[in-house]
Amino acid sequence: MRKEELDLILIDKEALNKRVEGYVKGKSLVKNPKNVEEIRGHIQKAEHNLEFVKDNLKLGYSDWCITGSYYAVYQAALALINFKGYASKNHDATLCVLIKEFLGEMLNAEEIIMLNHIFLEYNDIQIYVQTREKRESASYSTNYIFEPKEVEEIRMRAIKFVNKAKDIITEEGFD
Numbered sequence: 251m252r253k254e255e256l257d258l259i260l261i262d263k264e265a266l267n268k269r270v271e272g273y274v275k276g277k278s279l280v281k282n283p284k285n286v287e288e289i290r291g292h293i294q295k296a297e298h299n300l301e302f303v304k305d306n307l308k309l310g311y312s313d314w315c316i317t318g319s320y321y322a323v324y325q326a327a328l329a330l331i332n333f334k335g336y337a338s339k340n341h342d343a344t345l346c347v348l349i350k351e352f353l354g355e356m357l358n359a360e361e362i363i364m365l366n367h368i369f370l371e372y373n374d375i376q377i378y379v380q381t382r383e384k385r386e387s388a389s390y391s392t393n394y395i396f397e398p399k400e401v402e403e404i405r406m407r408a409i410k411f412v413n414k415a416k417d418i419i420t421e422e423g424f425d
Contacts, residue, residue, distance in 0.1 A: 251342045256379060259349060269346050278340035279347065284333055289419060292329035296322045296412045303405050312401045313388040319408035320385030323378055326415035333419055345378060352418075377407045 259266040273279035299322035303315045324341070331338055331347040338344040384404055 251345060251379070256345075259346065260353070266346060266350055270343070270350055273338075273340060273343035273346065278338065279343040280337045281335055282332070282337050284335050288337075289329045289332050292325045292332065293412075293416055293419070296325035296329070296415070299325060300405075300409060300412060303408070307401065307405065312398065315401050316381075316384045316388035316404055319404045320381040322408045323381045323411045326412040327378055329419060330415050341382060348378065377411050380404075381408060381411075 259269060270279065274281065299318045303318040303322065306318065307315050324344070327344050327348055328338065330352065331344055334347065334351040336347050336351075338347065381404055384400075
């Protein structure tokens with residue numbers, strides 16, 4: 251998703267809802283009852299991808315580490331949207347549901363603390379977008395060597411996102 255589109259749907263609920271409706275009409279986004287086994291499977295796949303990244307970091311495959319980090323985040327995102335009763339076959343549709351269902355609204359401090367376990371922060375949405383952009387570069391460009399510091403930063407963001415997804419799901423009664 252282009253930055254301008256992302257900026258628009260982050261501030262314009264109507265534009266966001268139209269996009270979600272469009273994905274539903276196009277059948278790349280489906281409303282389903284949440285499926286505990288599906289949610290667990292996505293989280294397990296996210297954790298598996300993080301292990302893959304950790305192992306391949308030692309071997310010097312930085313391009314695959316970026317790709318694996320992205321897919322760990324994506325699997326966690328799929329778990330989160332399934333938790334809210336959606337299934338997606340489209341990365342942008344998944345992002346839209348994350349924003350619609352998890353991005354916090356303007357609340358006072360007490361409400362934010364109370365609801366923090368339900369809503370993702372803006373930075374968490376950005377992590378999803380940034381790891382996707384890096385994955386595209388790692389997968390489709392001719393580059394296969396990336397700065398170790400950058401790869402480690404992406405890996406740590408992915409770990410944080412996966413852990414936050416697990417916390418949200420666990421706190422709501424799925425473990």
